[in-house]
Amino acid sequence: MEDDSPQERWRRRTEIPLAIGSMLFLGAYATKVLAPDMGPGWHHFFMAVILGAWALFAVDYAVRWRMTGSGLKYIRTHWLETLVLLLPLLRPLRVVRLYEAIQMRHGEPRLSLYARVMVYAGLSVLLLGFAGALAVYHHEHLAPGADIRTFGDAVWWTCTTLSTVGYGDMAPVTPVGRLVAVGLMACGLGLLGAVTGSFSSWLIQVFTLEDAKRRARGRR
Template structure:
């Protein structure tokens, strides 16, 4: 078993675990269930967490250079080792974005558009969940419902920032910082994609017009040449006929 083979085999099971985690975590946060009523959701969260830990351990074991792989994936270890910071758990949903990217199709622009839309939607939803989880039980917080959290996440990721809702807790502000950085990155990709599309469209139109003009110019040149060649052919034919008519000289 190689690392690449394990990653291929575990791709969809990890997606299922991520979706299970997202659903259970969403119920925990949005419904704000007491410990007794939310025991089942907490059990599902920890079951998904166990799958993440297993996947991390197997990938570390199968890595060709474990020391290098460990250093390059310290962020995953931090996420797994700090379960008390519940919003950090949402970073495990990057698994979903990887699958969306790999299944987005063969056309580069289609893959880019689908990946950006999927990433933006996931960031808005997860950012709203993270902020609500951190803020809703603080008596001084102004993000108290999931609707408030979604509105805040949308205005934050688009860099609008109305200021009517904002996080006041440390964890909530860290979530806001991550969402702002991610929003700039997503908007940058969208802007670059639109600019690339416009440049390609203008280039295609310019190339088409240039081809038409070139073809017209060649037609204008070809017509006189054809007439000249036809006239020369007729002269050669007449001279040949005249020589044949005179016959050989004695």
């Protein structure tokens, strides 16, 4: 039976607007970082888009909080929404939730559990990686003694960090860059563990089914 609570109705109504707001935020932030020589008019426009996206998330968070009526407990039980509100680079992850909603539009997911985990992890890596590379490049490329001077350097560093390889050829030197690095390391470990675990479970399931079929043929 479909959940028709006020919170669920609000979630369904805001899923697409929040996903659009996430992509607008990412696009505006990317433009500001990669095209710093734009005119003041464009600068103010993209800054307004960024602030508007934040306001959209703030309103959604406030409405959800008010609907639950749980007071400060809401912050602890909905820590991911709190992080998304406080840390702008996590907002593109709302697109993953929109993808999940599309998968569920017929009442059940169109992909298996293992496939969904790997798809969600892949989308999360792409979005977090791009946002993380932008943030590191933004704060590092003009810093004294920085190794990350171009956006290509930032993308390379982000890939090695998210994949937990960490060649050590580049490292952030600013406080914000190092904070982003810690977040990417944590996300990389979590996403890598999710994909590896799901792939291993899928292999075990496949081998178990093949073994059961072989035993069934042997009993005939």
